[in-house]
Amino acid sequence: MFADFDKKELTGLAFLLFLGISTPYLFSGYRIQMAELFLFMVYASTWNIQGGKMGYNTFGNIVFFGVGMYVCASTQIAVAFPLGEWTAAGGYKTFVHTPQQYFLGIPLGILLAGIVPAIIALIIGSALLVLRGHYFAIGTLGLGIASGEFATSLEIIGGGQGMTVPFWPKVAGLPHTFLGGGVNFFFTLSFLLFLAVFFFLRWLYKTRFGLILTAIRDNEDKAESMGIPTMHYKVTGWVFSAFFMGIAGGIFGNINGYIEPTEVAFAGATVGVFMVLMTILGGKGTLWGPIIGAFIFQLFKEFFWTYFLGWQLVALGALIIGIIIFFPEGIMGMLRQKYPALFGEVVDEEARLAQVTINTDD
Amino acid sequence: MILLQAPFLNLQALLDGLMVGAIFAFVAYGMALVWGVMNIINIVQGEFVILGGYITFTFYKMGLSPFIGIPFSFLLLFCLGFLIYRTIIFRVVSRDMFISILATFGISIVVQQLMNIGFGSQVETANSGLGTSFLFDGNITLSHIKIFSFIVCLLGASAVIYFMKTSKLGRAIRATAQNARAARILGVDTEKVYCYTYAINAAICGLAGSLVAMTYTLHPYIGLPYTVRSFMIVIVAGLGNFPAVLASGLGLGTIEEFSAYTLGQEYRIGFVFLMLVLILVYRSRKLAKKREYLK
Numbered sequence: 001m002f003a004d005f006d007k008k009e010l011t012g013l014a015f016l017l018f019l020g021i022s023t024p025y026l027f028s029g030y031r032i033q034m035a036e037l038f039l040f041m042v043y044a045s046t047w048n049i050q051g052g053k054m055g056y057n058t059f060g061n062i063v064f065f066g067v068g069m070y071v072c073a074s075t076q077i078a079v080a081f082p083l084g085e086w087t088a089a090g091g092y093k094t095f096v097h098t099p100q101q102y103f104l105g106i107p108l109g110i111l112l113a114g115i116v117p118a119i120i121a122l123i124i125g126s127a128l129l130v131l132r133g134h135y136f137a138i139g140t141l142g143l144g145i146a147s148g149e150f151a152t153s154l155e156i157i158g159g160g161q162g163m164t165v166p167f168w169p170k171v172a173g174l175p176h177t178f179l180g181g182g183v184n185f186f187f188t189l190s191f192l193l194f195l196a197v198f199f200f201l202r203w204l205y206k207t208r209f210g211l212i213l214t215a216i217r218d219n220e221d222k223a224e225s226m227g228i229p230t231m232h233y234k235v236t237g238w239v240f241s242a243f244f245m246g247i248a249g250g251i252f253g254n255i256n257g258y259i260e261p262t263e264v265a266f267a268g269a270t271v272g273v274f275m276v277l278m279t280i281l282g283g284k285g286t287l288w289g290p291i292i293g294a295f296i297f298q299l300f301k302e303f304f305w306t307y308f309l310g311w312q313l314v315a316l317g318a319l320i321i322g323i324i325i326f327f328p329e330g331i332m333g334m335l336r337q338k339y340p341a342l343f344g345e346v347v348d349e350e351a352r353l354a355q356v357t358i359n360t361d362d
Numbered sequence: 363m364i365l366l367q368a369p370f371l372n373l374q375a376l377l378d379g380l381m382v383g384a385i386f387a388f389v390a391y392g393m394a395l396v397w398g399v400m401n402i403i404n405i406v407q408g409e410f411v412i413l414g415g416y417i418t419f420t421f422y423k424m425g426l427s428p429f430i431g432i433p434f435s436f437l438l439l440f441c442l443g444f445l446i447y448r449t450i451i452f453r454v455v456s457r458d459m460f461i462s463i464l465a466t467f468g469i470s471i472v473v474q475q476l477m478n479i480g481f482g483s484q485v486e487t488a489n490s491g492l493g494t495s496f497l498f499d500g501n502i503t504l505s506h507i508k509i510f511s512f513i514v515c516l517l518g519a520s521a522v523i524y525f526m527k528t529s530k531l532g533r534a535i536r537a538t539a540q541n542a543r544a545a546r547i548l549g550v551d552t553e554k555v556y557c558y559t560y561a562i563n564a565a566i567c568g569l570a571g572s573l574v575a576m577t578y579t580l581h582p583y584i585g586l587p588y589t590v591r592s593f594m595i596v597i598v599a600g601l602g603n604f605p606a607v608l609a610s611g612l613g614l615g616t617i618e619e620f621s622a623y624t625l626g627q628e629y630r631i632g633f634v635f636l637m638l639v640l641i642l643v644y645r646s647r648k649l650a651k652k653r654e655y656l657k
Contacts, residue, residue, distance in 0.1 A: 127643050138590075145590075153628055153632070313474075314479075317475065324461055
């Protein structure tokens with residue numbers, strides 16, 4: 001399984017495995033932040049399928065995140081209680097899940113949280129992916145906000161008030177922290193989801209499918225005229241993203257404990273932009289770029305939230321502008337330019353110096 | 363259907379729609395200007411509108427008539443546009459369009475949050491003190507400030523068009539929009555043109571914003587819907603064609619008012635964004651049909 005990994009990738013993976021396994025023991029005060037970090041890596045990596053590999057800059061992946069979050073929480077509740085009564089009563093204070101109900105709800109909820117967004121991606125994908133370039137970007141931005149507004153007006157999931165997620169159950173005879181408690185449980189789920197996404201994408205990018213995605217980015221019309229049904233591949237790529245984003249949403253809803261339409265679930269101005277930013281910061285179109293970007297971004301974000309409280313979003317907006325202006329190629333792009341040998345590229349120094357660049361684009 | 367039961371509601375929605383549509387069209391004209399000249403989709407458009415509104419609102423809060431705030435909104439936003447261009451936008455002008463979308467999105471988050479910190483997050487409105495007319499035995503209400511803002515928008519737009527047609531800078535802007543490279547060869551300082559284009563757009567938004575403050579409501583987070591409305595109007599009307607921008611602005615305003623009357627106010631913003639998606643998809647379907655014909 002690890003045969004085709006080189007030294008750099010193995011080091012990186014070993015570091016992430018170390019973080020994933022040791023966090024509950026060594027840094028237990030930071031479990032929520034670390035869970036968020038792994039989820040950030042998932043958001044960025046799945047956004048990278050569209051924005052990086054395929055060249056379709058979407059602001060709409062947040063829709064799948066939000067839908068997944070609501071579907072997962074609703075399923076968890078609905079296996080035991082009527083959903084409408086739960087949201088009307090304000091949640092776990094009135095209704096308490098037994099452990100059996102709770103652990104039946106979790107796998108069911110997470111499975112549906114993947115499948116429902118994937119189906120939505122299949123339906124809207126075939127309509128929206130005909131848009132190109134910035135029309136796609138703005139169209140998906142509109143979609144994200146429209147779904148937030150729609151969720152606000154749906155009474156059964158709490159409307160603008162939001163809803164709570166079932167509480168970690170109490171088992172008679174066991175301490176409250178059996179299985180490490182809720183935080184550890186969902187931290188581990190986030191970590192496992194990240195690993196699944198990582199290995200899946202690593203495999204996917206090496207197949208013919210990955211090559212076709214790159215071909216679509218470089219020249220879609222040419223790819224189509226070579227006989228590739230590009231639409232089919234674009235939609236399939238979006239379905240993959242939606243599946244993983246939905247599951248990530250389901251897990252995040254449980255970590256957060258409370259779901260609200262515009263700030264938590266369909267948070268286009270925060271999570272929806274974070275995933276774009278992390279990918280660009282790390283390097284679009286590479287496997288490791290989003291992971292590195294997410295790591296650095298989470299450090300920044302925690303720093304802002306700790307030291308600029310109240311001004312954190314101002315600082316984040318400034319960070320967006322800074323990254324876009326000064327690092328449009330990201331960290332991977334910068335490394336690649338400085339140390340091409342690391343990426344297995346050979347540069348003929350003489351030929352490079354002899355090259356005359358003509359600036360045709362005024 | 364409520365509209366069939368109360369025929370006067372139709373007229374009311376139509377009037378409201380036309381009044382609000384003029385403001386949308388005015389803002390959209392600014393967006394078309396920046397888009398056509400600099401090839402940038404200015405996401406911060408709506409935040410400029412709301413900021414202009416808050417400047418006028420500040421005068422109202424100080425106990426003065428909000429009408430005094432109108433020129434200040436215009437001028438201050440002009441300066442702000444100038445500053446933003448000189449610090450940020452000039453770095454992204456010639457880049458990929460997605461870069462400029464993200465950069466202006468970043469600016470819009472900063473402006474939005476600063477407004478939230480500076481003016482608070484409650485819904486505000488600056489009372490103009492003008493009266494309201496009741497037509498048809500009180501079945502139709504028409505506040506005078508709406509008529510005022512309608513006229514100001516039309517006058518403002520005509521002034522901008524006149525400026526574009528006659529002044530030296532206006533000619534330089536139009537030349538740059540047609541072919542930036544040729545304009546530069548012929549001695550147009552395109553950097554200056556970009557800078558003033560962006561500043562004029564911001565000033566247009568500021569003026570529109572001061573009307574929004576008096577006619578409708580202000581809130582730090584309602585900027586993006588204005589951006590999306592102007593974007594929709596521009597893609598329906600095309601770049602640099604003011605009568606079409608005005609027509610689609612008024613049309614959009616009317617459709618929005620009718621939807622708000624039939625579906626309910628709470629669906630208004632959602633409807634705007636849904637319509638954006640529908641317009642985009644319809645447009646690309648139409649283009650795809652043309653493409654098949656070429657095959």
